[in-house]
Amino acid sequence: QERTRMVEKFEEYKQEERCNSESLRAKLENKHREDTVKIIRREQSLCDDQKSQIHQNFM
Structure with a gap:
């Protein structure tokens, strides 16, 4: 359970980083x-x- 939350957080973070860049x-x-x-x-x-x-000059 804890692990999937970490993975989701990381995915969110990567998404955010891409948006920022x-x-x-x-x-x-x-x-x-x-x-x-x-x-x-x-x-x-x-x-x-x-x-x-x-x-x-011409004038």
Whole structure:
């Protein structure tokens, strides 16, 4: 009886661990995505700045 309770507890624990690591990975992926978006936006604005610079030079 005691043994099956231990096994159940352990199964619960493993389940929880997996959930935790999955949510952790999701958080990391989200952070990475946000960083990537920030970088892309920065490059985009640099590109726009250059375009407007070129535009002004031609005018």
